[in-house]
Amino acid sequence: MVCSFGGHLTELQSLSSAFDDHETFFVTYENFRTKELETRSYLLDPIHTDVRAMLKAIFQIGRIFVSERPDVVVSTGAEIAIPAFLWGTILGAETIFIESWCRVRTRSQTGRVVYPLSDLFLVQWPELLDSYGEKATYEGGVL
Template identity: 25%
Template sequence: MVILGSGGHTKEMLDLCAHLDFENKFKPLVFVIAKHDHLSSRKVQNFAEFKNSKVLFVFRSRKVGQSYFSSIFTTLWATLEALLVCAKERPQLLLCNGPGTCIPFCVAARLTSFHCTQVFVESFCRTRSLSLSAKIALFISDYVLVQWPHLAKKYPKCIYEGLLV
């Protein structure tokens, strides 16, 4: 299961996915996209290797500019929806890289599947510090990968494997 953010996060994740063996190792492939993120949906459809993948649309936990107080309620709603999706799909791998859309799925996968490996890939543009999502993922995910060596030194739980996108 691949959680797509929006904009640059989607591009980074699709670039990363283009190097993975979905045909032999990771099948069936499920993409999760925020309901109003039409651009990410089109991008998935444009990749020939992802034509047979399943695409699910879910609520965002927080919209850009939304107050933190009201995002408490939308995040709870998104987490409930993520619990239902994870219980149904039973992912063995959860791959995500960014905005709040992925955090409810990280929580849900941890609660519904004991055999789901979670990999959070911090965005290439995070050069000095981790995003809020990555800081949360440190407590939930099995692996948090960073793309700059000094971030792995600054945050010892992170893993640096070189540039991934």
């Protein structure tokens, strides 16, 4: 489970019961909220829009994923999903992106980048389907 802290983390935590029968771990940013995660987690420095931080995260997530070998990578965003989906794709993991419920009509920057890397791309508003294309799926409010 990969996400930034804040709302993306809250959204992904709301789905945690769906993974009760599976071994899970978080890849997220170091923050006071993420230090209290009860699930095993890897805490990275925030990326934001820093190219050097993104390159560092690519290598860090690569090491994590080569070691952990996840079968599925699930993310609600933000930019930390990009290197995770790259590595998930390289290692043959299923990639699932859930666009934030606050995205009603406009695509997120992360959604735009990971859309082609996603095996399952969920939007939570039917109005957003046309913005993404045929790979996007609306199954109702996921969160």
